[in-house]
Amino acid sequence: MPLSILIWLPAACGVLGAIFALRDKRALGVFALLGSVAALALAISYIVGYSPGTRGLTHVTDVVWISELGIHYKLGIDGLNVMLIGLTTLLFAMATLAANLREWDRPRLFFFHFMLAESAVLGAFLAQDLALFVAFFDLMLIPFYFMTGMWGRGPREERVRATIKLVIYTLVGSLLMLAAAIATGVLASQQNDVPLTFVLSNLQTLPLSRGSQEWIFLFFAAAFLVKMPAFPLHGWMPDGYRTMPIEVLMVFSGVLSKVGAYGFLRIALPLYPQAAAHFQTLMLLIALASILYGSMVAFTQTDARLIAGYSSIAQMGFITLGIFALNSQGAQGALLQMVNHGLVVAPLLFIVALLSRRAGGSEDVREMGGIAFRAPVLAALFLIVALATLAMPGSANFVGEFLILLGVFNAKLAIAIIAFAGVVMASVYALRLFIRAMHNRPGKNVESRDIGLLDRVVLVPVVAVILFFAVYPQLALRRGEDSVKAAVAPAQAALRGPTFAAALGRFETGPVTGTGNGEAAGARP
């Protein structure tokens, strides 16, 4: 089945819902739910059908979109994105379900934007053309702009300000990326004297000069780091997290941040390997700063959302760390951790919403407490999520962080040692959140009750997936393995030395002469 169906099904359901569900506002949400569940089913079928060890892309759709600019509408699945589309559709289905549990003002618009967001995110994950990726990457922000501004919390002025801040922050990065992407296509075609193309697999065979690579890489990195967010570029995060409706935040935090990390693996490392090697230390330091800063702020915060938000900064720091270890262990750990983090942060935020309902509407952990007493099931689910967040041995997060640290250990010992502190800190903030909310003295407005049936329907499946991955992380690891190796191979080669990279470059353009680079070069599609 063409991948376009997977991408556009949610948006189509959003539009159809807006058109047909004129009378019954409930039907709207059901339409959206159908779309997102169908997308989930499709994604699962792709995951099941993807056999580990597949070389290159599968399910390729390749149509010329704009012939003058060499832009193709090219989609494909490989080990890098197959689990991420599963994550995206799962979290969107979960969030749509959660969104169905409450009344929305202007529901038609809400579900339209929500479904459009899902389509755009899926498009960004599946795009195999640089220009198409940029288009989806920028596009996915627009529905969030509307959803945050129109249905966000807080007084209107503040809300709009937070929204505009969020969008400008992230779009600034995206626009830099637009310039960099165009430059990639144009310069690669000029320097190699071929017609203009933006198809990723073609661009990988057209090496850019080192000088071009460096500024282009920095532009891309800016876009991705803002999206994640990483430490110095996270200014939009507190306002954005506070303002977004929780159902929107679940997917924003769970999925959109992954697009940034995914972009490094899909685009920055394979296309600009020399620059990636050149800036490795810089990126590792940014990642390290994110881990330490995010963790430390997370255990000073009292707003439960912001605890989740700052913990995300730390977790995304780990992911960046893994990617820029520039070896396959680190990158594989990063890919696994992307899925893991999405799987834990979305239920965590949903639990925050449940907690705030039991604590008189407040999301401040000081006003929670003692909730576990009357809510054993909720407490159990929360505990699973919290333990997964702190990467308890036995959870998939542990495997992910372990691989990441192993990778960094091999690359930069000092950084790995400092990063170990982040693991410890994660247990502090995760357990602090759990204890302050569930145990301790009950807050003054707390009226605890156990999780309702409908909320269970939202939460239990995702927790089940967390448990499943804890038992069987191989599902993600084995599917990602080959593609991840291929993605980091050029940068790894560039890191090993200029002569090696030069040999690699010769290998790309001319006949094979060496044998030592077989692994790296052969892995390219």
Next chain:
Amino acid sequence: MTPVLASATLSGPHVDFAGLSPLLALLGGAVVVLLVGLLGSRWVRAQVVPALSLVALGTALGLTIWQWGEEKSILAGALRIDDLSLVLTMILTVGGIATVLLAWRSLAAREAAHGEFHALLLTSIGGMTLLAAAQNTVMLFVGLELLSIPLYVLCATEMRREHSLESGLKYLIVGSVGSATLLYGLALIYGATGATDFTTIASAISTKGLSSDVLLLTGIALCLVGLAFKSSVAPFHQWTPDVYEGAPTPVTAFMAVATKVAALGVFLRFFDVALVEAQSSWGPAVATLAALTIIVGNVGALGQSSLKRMLAYSSVAQAGYMLAGVVVSTQLGVRATVFYLAIYLFMNMAAFAVIIARERQAGLGDNVQSVAGLGRSDPWLAWPLTLSMLSLAGIPATAGFIGKFYLIDAAVAGGYTWLGVVIVIGSMISLGYYLPVIATMWMADAPAPLPALAGGSPELDEDLSSPSVKGVQPEVLLVAVLAGAATLFFGIVPQPLFDLVHGVGSGFGLF
């Protein structure tokens, strides 16, 4: 390149009526409209005159399409009929049609007795088509004046409103300075090269090695300044916000779109044909101007509460983007500029149509508050304006994204990567004023209902005392929806526009 046509015979030059037909339709239409406008019946003046203008514009559009594919110089080499002039004429006539629709029930048209308003409009479009096809400096100047003089009057057509008169006067003064500067520059170029014909100028520059000749360079500089005035390129843009704000809104829409099309068309043909040999001299200067324009326009638009002023500054910035296509002097650059001009038409017409609709409905003028809560009260107006703003900002899935992509592509390919980055930086700044408009539409509540239309101008009250005030006038809605839909459509399926501009600039002898 066309010596045959210029051969001196006793008979006058051969007139190719087919090639000239769009222009004749426009000017003939102007005469007819003017005469019909003299009839006494109010109904005829208010309804038949605009209808006839539409017929004239439609005819011109049809004739342009009929001429499609022609490559010829007509009137002894004075005008060039090629893809560039034909595409620009199409954009201009479509823009003209939208303007007539927007002005149909406007105060401006009524105050100027309908006939005169529409005749002036048609004449101005005639001047623009002439400009788009001009192939020698004399024709260039004639076209420019034919374009400008009616516009000076059109700006002042809301005769009882002070700002309208001020706008007309300002435009007259600044425009005349621009014209004079341009004329002086053209004279100097003639002095340096001894030719008025674009291609002859180009060959004179290369054969006589004039590319660093002081006389020529002074002439080029003066021409650049003159054209910069017309296309509101910084630092010669200061008139733009005042004139745009003061002029009747349909006229503003027309100026924002059509004048820019014509001025950029001249930039393309004059700089990329006549002066292309001296590109190394003027290229950096124009690139600097483009960068300055982008920054000045975008920064100026921040914090404007008048939508028209905001769009005026935004149009300054957009002119800067398009200049990037001129600077590189490649066929790619020419195409990218013309492509952007085409989508620029849709983006701006959608925005102005909504502003006009709200001016007539809400009684808040063009203040940004007039669109507050529009998403809830009137989604049919809110969506076109939303799409227009997103497109102007260059968001994907709108035509603006593709247009900007094409321009940056041309800039980078032409060796002006830094200019591409400036375009991107400009777009970033522009988010700071486009997004608040969207926020006001969707996230703000409608202002407290005004007691009837109190607070609006008395003319407005009088004009719209009919109950139709509450609903949007269908022709305005039509323009808004069609332009908004086109913005979206060409953002997703841009290929038709690419095909349209494919041949543009092919005869320029560029790369």
